[in-house]
Amino acid sequence: MNRLSRTKILGASVSLLGLWIIVALLSLNIGSVRVPVGTSLRLVGDFLAGENPAGDPLAAVLFSVRLPRVLLGSLVGAALATAGAAFQSLLRNPLADPYVLGVSTGASTGTILYSLIAGWMGFGIFGGGAIFARPLAAFTGAVLTMTAVYLFAGRSSHHSESSQRLLLAGIVLASFLSSINVFLLTSMNQADLRGIFYWLMGDLSRPVDPSIIPVTGLVFLGAFLLYLFSHSLNLISMGENDALILGIEVRRVRNWVYVLASLITGAVVSVSGPIAYIGLICPHLCRMMFGSDNRILFPTVFIFGAVFTLLADTLARTVLSPAELPVGIVTAVCGAPLFIYLLHRKRGNQ
């Protein structure tokens, strides 16, 4: 007997939040300058109490470097993991993820195009402009890519076939858009090729700009709205016909979920670049831990995405210290083998 209870969801979410706090403290601690956990806690406590810890050199490291990065990594991971869970349910395909489907790459194309135009108009390359404009451009890129993938894949009456074609179309479009991205970026008169290169791999080392405020808002709002569709998605992932019979407006739910998942993907990609496979890895690990009911998957994957990305990013900035890797390298190294494993298992099922 396992009616899903709110208590179970709350328990799972709270335990994961505890894990997130531990990992965050660890990540604040580790780096070229070690900030002891006690000091971090004291400084954050002081800050929250309204005291100005200026003058303490550790405070400078903590507040201007580590903490923003920890929060940014968490936000990006939460968003990409949630988007992955949504795409997997919607397409009834365990391999779907914003990166594999080309949505992340499309969002980065949107971001680059916006930056080019903003550059011509005299704004800075990655900053500047209205703070909403860059996330909006990324979202537009994400939605257009998803639509294109859908159109290229075409419709097939056979579910597994159409689902595979969708993935193929996504992979092809992603590689095409990657080339476009490189072309656009190298044609820019811009000295920071290394920065661009890192951003294209998915990178969290860039300092945050004010657009992080609307991005954060969009991610939380989008993830909450997606949560409202979690039960409908449970039924849709069994089959469209069954969902219709049980009273789900399949088309409406589908459109909303596409838009919301693209929205949160676009929002974070505009900041971090397309980080690979987070949306593939995190939902799978969460399903193993908590089962496949979306009502428990969505809240847990949101927090777990944050935990996972923080771990990956901490690894990325320490493994070759003092040099830093883009976090996308670490996630791709974990994600690619999982993708292959799932591909094999899926064939085994059929």
Place this chain on the structure above:
Amino acid sequence: MSGEPSMLEARHVCFSYNRPIVRDVSFSLMPGTITGIIGPNGSGKTTILRLLDGIIAPLSGEVVLRGNTPLSSLKRKEIARHIAMVPQNGGSYFYQTVFQFAIQGRSPHLSLMGFESMRDEEIAREVLEMTQLSHYLDARVSELSGGEKQRLLLARALAQQTEILLLDEFTANLDINYQVELMRLVRRITREKRLATLVVSHEINILGTFCDRVILMSQGVIRHQGSVQEVMTKEHLKQLFGLDFTVRPLPGGRMEVLPTIQ
């Protein structure tokens, strides 16, 4: 027909998909009654079920709930509180437990956040009791036999607590003893809960034995409808299938129907 109001009524319903599939179809489903639709492949039977459940909309004509509410004016969730359907080919639900599957029938009654209450859980247990699946609550759906899976689909439909039940090829691919067992169950529940039940099936003899009314269709048109004895005659069946049949009246207005094959 008595003066009792119909639960669900098709009024001059037409539907095409490249070619006409359903043409000017009118009939009513009455409470406590099993209606059967018989017809050769491609006669539009499944399309009619989809029209009756509002999954597709008629090109002309209308489907009316309880005599005055056009189905087209209702949201899907509202329709699912009145009409339950057992689909012909269910989706992929092998990883779920029997209980999880059955409680999904409560979906149209859930609030925005989509959580089942204690009451929903109780209803799920009741319908599993009714369909004799209580001892399988925690079993995986994939572990059930063909007949048990059909009972589970019926349980999910019953959990919707509707007054109308549509069954699409409910007994297909089952041994005759399971077919009879399932139809006895459907008949008992139809009588007890005063459901308006519609059964689409290829099993002519099963329909002749269990239905109160039958509709004979071919090429999207209703050829005959009425009581089993009026409709299931040698002549009508020969028209429909081009075969000779032996028909023998049974007590209670039923018919035994067998094709005569040389």
